[in-house]
Amino acid sequence: MVLFYKAVCVYLLGGLVGTVWETALNFLDGNGFVYCNGSLFTPFNFVYGFGAVVIFLFMQNQTSLFKVYLLGFFGGGAVEYLLSFLEEKLLGTRSWNYEDYFLNINGRTTVPYMAVWGLLCVFVVFLIFKPLNILLDKLPAKPMFLFALVAAGFIAFDLAATVAAILRYAERNAGKAGLLKIAKLIDRLYNDAYMKRHFPNMKFE
Numbered sequence: 001m002v003l004f005y006k007a008v009c010v011y012l013l014g015g016l017v018g019t020v021w022e023t024a025l026n027f028l029d030g031n032g033f034v035y036c037n038g039s040l041f042t043p044f045n046f047v048y049g050f051g052a053v054v055i056f057l058f059m060q061n062q063t064s065l066f067k068v069y070l071l072g073f074f075g076g077g078a079v080e081y082l083l084s085f086l087e088e089k090l091l092g093t094r095s096w097n098y099e100d101y102f103l104n105i106n107g108r109t110t111v112p113y114m115a116v117w118g119l120l121c122v123f124v125v126f127l128i129f130k131p132l133n134i135l136l137d138k139l140p141a142k143p144m145f146l147f148a149l150v151a152a153g154f155i156a157f158d159l160a161a162t163v164a165a166i167l168r169y170a171e172r173n174a175g176k177a178g179l180l181k182i183a184k185l186i187d188r189l190y191n192d193a194y195m196k197r198h199f200p201n202m203k204f205e
Contacts, residue, residue: 005148006136010129010149011049018048035198038166039096041158049155050081052124059125061131068125069118076117077109084108092162092170093202141197164189166199172194173204 015037022036022045038045054075062068085108088094099107136144168178168186178184195202 002137004140004152005132005141005144007053007056008148008151008155009136009144010132011053011155012044013128013132014052014055015042015044015046015049016052018045018051022050029102033198034200038199039158039162040197041161042155044155046147046159047083051076054079055121055124056129059121060129062125065122065126068122071118072121073114073118076121077105077111077114080113080117081105091166092174093166093204095199095201095203097203106127165195166202169195169199169202 019037023034026032026034027032030203036045037043038047039076047096057070058075059071062071084094084096098104098110098113099108099113103111105111109179140193164182168183169192171178171183172187172192178187
């Protein structure tokens with residue numbers, strides 16, 4: 001029970017920070033304000049949210065800076081690579097491509113980025129997760145579990161709806177008409193203009 005609501009809270013925090021971070025990077029790069037939440041209904045970026053949960057679950061009891069850095073280096077690179085691969089194979093899209101970057105690995109991640117993942121994990125584990133863990137331990141378990149249950153249900157709904165919208169976005173790009181009522185509803189609610197605004201970095205393979 002406690003581990004579950006901790007993981008959900010970490011997801012919410014990581015997803016929100018990821019959205020703010022990506023939005024700030026786009027602004028600093030001169031792209032203006034760009035939607036970077038990567039979802040339809042929440043401000044929580046799925047990639048950063050799930051990444052934060054993975055870091056929390058595997059590193060919450062680690063006390064060695066060097067071990068946390070290595071785990072972040074290899075684990076962060078592996079997660080980024082895997083998510084890029086799954087997005088391409090399952091959805092037919094790619095949201096990032098590092099083929100022109102130094103020491104890239106199939107364009108899905110890079111060694112310098114993996115080094116940043118390692119440093120980020122050290123920062124997150126020792127300066128955020130440790131104090132957050134202590135704080136969450138002091139909160140009443142039952143209300144927090146109920147809150148986490150509702151939040152997790154909404155996150156799952158958001159993920160399913162987002163995936164469905166992206167799949168139809170890819171199908172429309174390939175010239176495929178939506179025959180089912182749900183497909184027509186998605187086309188009406190989340191048309192190409194909407195998807196381009198909310199997923200500006202998404203490219204079709």
